[in-house]
Amino acid sequence: MEPYAKTQGVDMKDFDIGIIGSGPGGYRAAVLAALRGQKVAIIERATWGGTCLNRGCVPKKDWHESAKWIEQSQHFEQRGIVGSPLRGDLGRAWKHQHEVVNTVRQSYLDYLKRLGVRMLEGSAQFIGRHELQIDTAEGQTQIHCDKIIIATGSRPALPPGIETVAHRILHSDELFDTDVPEGKRVIIVGGGIIGTEFAYIFTMLGRQVTWLVHSEPLSHTRYSEQAKDALRDALAALKIEAQSGFVLKKVGIRGDLAWVEGADGQRHEADWVLLATGRHPQTQGLGLEHTAVRRDERGFIVTDAGLETDEPGVYAIGDVVGPLMNANQALADATLVVDRILGKSEARREPLWVPELVYSALELARIGMDEEQAEDADLEPAVGFAAFETSPRALGQDDAAGFVRLLADMDSGAFLGGEIVGRDAGELIHLLAQGSDRDTVLRQWISARYNHPARAEEVLNATETLAARWGLGDFLYGES
Numbered sequence: 001m002e003p004y005a006k007t008q009g010v011d012m013k014d015f016d017i018g019i020i021g022s023g024p025g026g027y028r029a030a031v032l033a034a035l036r037g038q039k040v041a042i043i044e045r046a047t048w049g050g051t052c053l054n055r056g057c058v059p060k061k062d063w064h065e066s067a068k069w070i071e072q073s074q075h076f077e078q079r080g081i082v083g084s085p086l087r088g089d090l091g092r093a094w095k096h097q098h099e100v101v102n103t104v105r106q107s108y109l110d111y112l113k114r115l116g117v118r119m120l121e122g123s124a125q126f127i128g129r130h131e132l133q134i135d136t137a138e139g140q141t142q143i144h145c146d147k148i149i150i151a152t153g154s155r156p157a158l159p160p161g162i163e164t165v166a167h168r169i170l171h172s173d174e175l176f177d178t179d180v181p182e183g184k185r186v187i188i189v190g191g192g193i194i195g196t197e198f199a200y201i202f203t204m205l206g207r208q209v210t211w212l213v214h215s216e217p218l219s220h221t222r223y224s225e226q227a228k229d230a231l232r233d234a235l236a237a238l239k240i241e242a243q244s245g246f247v248l249k250k251v252g253i254r255g256d257l258a259w260v261e262g263a264d265g266q267r268h269e270a271d272w273v274l275l276a277t278g279r280h281p282q283t284q285g286l287g288l289e290h291t292a293v294r295r296d297e298r299g300f301i302v303t304d305a306g307l308e309t310d311e312p313g314v315y316a317i318g319d320v321v322g323p324l325m326n327a328n329q330a331l332a333d334a335t336l337v338v339d340r341i342l343g344k345s346e347a348r349r350e351p352l353w354v355p356e357l358v359y360s361a362l363e364l365a366r367i368g369m370d371e372e373q374a375e376d377a378d379l380e381p382a383v384g385f386a387a388f389e390t391s392p393r394a395l396g397q398d399d400a401a402g403f404v405r406l407l408a409d410m411d412s413g414a415f416l417g418g419e420i421v422g423r424d425a426g427e428l429i430h431l432l433a434q435g436s437d438r439d440t441v442l443r444q445w446i447s448a449r450y451n452h453p454a455r456a457e458e459v460l461n462a463t464e465t466l467a468a469r470w471g472l473g474d475f476l477y478g479e480s
């Protein structure tokens with residue numbers, strides 16, 4: 001790819017804002033700051049667009065779409081769509097995501113260029129509190145920035161002593177950086193979000209998956225038991241089951257086969273292996289010792305609620321701050337930090353109100369508190385519920401698994417949190433994310449106009465059950 005700006009000749013230029021990393025956090029911060037008249041430099045040492053665009057959300061959702069179509073094709077004949085049977089081809093799916101990713105990346109770069117953002121290719125490190133040195137292919141250059149945003153993201157974490165082997169034993173970054181391995185049999189290690197998403201995607205795209213997990217998939221997440229059960233059922237219907245109790249200790253290659261060994265000595269063999277055992281914040285080589293920026297014991301950068309580090313004028317956003325690592329958080333962080341830098345807001349980071357998603361045999365989406373958190377906050381949560389199994393739209397789509405589940409405060413009728421499980425949950429969650437006034441938003445949902453038949457109507461139905469079953473009618477149908 002042609003870089004738009006070489007670092008040569010930039011020597012010690014001044015910028016209003018310097019941003020390290022071009023993932024969703026860094027890219028969004030650059031766009032927002034440039035749109036508001038700031039002189040912005042963004043520095044990227046690897047592929048423009050970061051994890052989300054090149055090795056995460058974007059290619060994963062491209063594959064998830066193909067996986068869904070293959071699964072849906074099981075209903076084609078009964079819907080009157082007939083012809084030869086369809087089958088998944090992960091190799092071709094890899095090429096498809098690659099083309100999509102390249103198109104998106106080019107549009108990102110064009111936009112940054114149009115906005116006048118200075119794009120510098122190389123590895124950035126602090127050499128002073130507000131000075132960065134950038135090591136490029138052509139040499140070193142230095143810039144001064146009034147404000148600096150660290151958006152350096154994360155990298156795959158492997159258990160102690162475990163190393164990847166090219167084309168055979170991979171983590172997810174390597175999976176997207178190189179073509180997918182040929183072999184049909186694949187082992188996935190990890191019951192986190194990546195394991196849960198890829199066990200489904202690979203199976204639908206024609207691979208035989210052995211899925212090895214330590215504890216129940218998604219057990220470390222805040223999805224309700226009902227959501228996890230629904231997902232387990234949907235996976236089981238496709239014969240995708242996690243084998244629990246596996247703690248990875250060793251990996252290796254024997255002839256044509258890759259193997260993994262657990263703490264109990266059990267070995268599993270396959271053509272190749274995907275390791276999905278978490279991610280670490282990425283701060284190595286950043287020169288943080290030249291600043292007052294601190295990291296916690298897990299390596300995450302420590303910030304205040306406005307995402308400013310201990311070094312005044314230096315901020316950190318996205319995965320490198322954690323603890324949740326998703327693009328939605330990185331994007332929300334970028335908005336918050338640019339607003340604060342421009343003095344437009346005193347807002348505080350609110351991870352609770354950033355949507356979380358899982359794309360597997362069902363889409364799981366959630367936002368806000370769960371019951372436990374509500375009770376810990378001395379609130380009394382009422383549950384509003386509507387299942388897609390009676391939705392005319394979902395039935396017409398042959399895809400009626402899942403539900404909308406809302407929590408409201410019994411005393412005030414305030415919206416506390418919600419979960420949407422099933423097809424298009426990743427789109428529908430925006431309904432739950434938009435209400436700016438959570439005290440009155442349920443009243444808005446109950447009086448809003450809906451398209452019929454549509455899945456979004458289940459948000460209305462779930463809200464109505466709060467009125468009907470929990471006596472919240474006075475709050476929800478009251479004067480607005």
Ligand SMILES: Cc1cc2nc3c(=O)[nH]c(=O)nc-3n(C[C@H](O)[C@H](O)[C@H](O)COP(=O)(O)OP(=O)(O)OC[C@H]3O[C@@H](n4cnc5c(N)ncnc54)[C@H](O)[C@@H]3O)c2cc1C
Nearest residue numbers: 021023025045050051052056057124153318319325326327
């Ligand atoms: C397989 C997978 C699927 C995912 N799917 C989803 C999803 O569906 N939805 C979702 O919300 N999230 C998803 N995520 C998570 C999401 O990708 C991350 O949360 C998001 O990319 C974090 O954004 P970021 O801006 O903090 O950092 P990143 O996207 O990691 O970008 C950081 C960038 O900084 C650069 N960098 C680091 N150090 C330096 C340096 N010293 N100098 C210059 N550049 C540097 C890196 O090269 C990188 O390009 C997924 C992740 C994975 C791995």
Ligand SMILES: NC(=O)c1ccc[n+]([C@@H]2O[C@H](COP(=O)([O-])OP(=O)(O)OC[C@H]3O[C@@H](n4cnc5c(N)ncnc54)[C@H](O)[C@@H]3O)[C@@H](O)[C@H]2O)c1
Nearest residue numbers: 159190191192193194214247248276277278279325326357
């Ligand atoms: N849709 C999304 O938002 C999305 C999608 C994919 C990834 N991500 C983010 O990317 C990050 C990485 O995802 P992930 O699934 O790798 O991490 P994760 O933290 O979600 O899960 C890691 C899993 O690895 C397991 N594990 C760790 N060491 C192990 C060992 N030695 N043996 C067996 N199992 C072991 C853990 O038990 C856990 O189930 C996460 O923070 C996730 O939130 C987000």
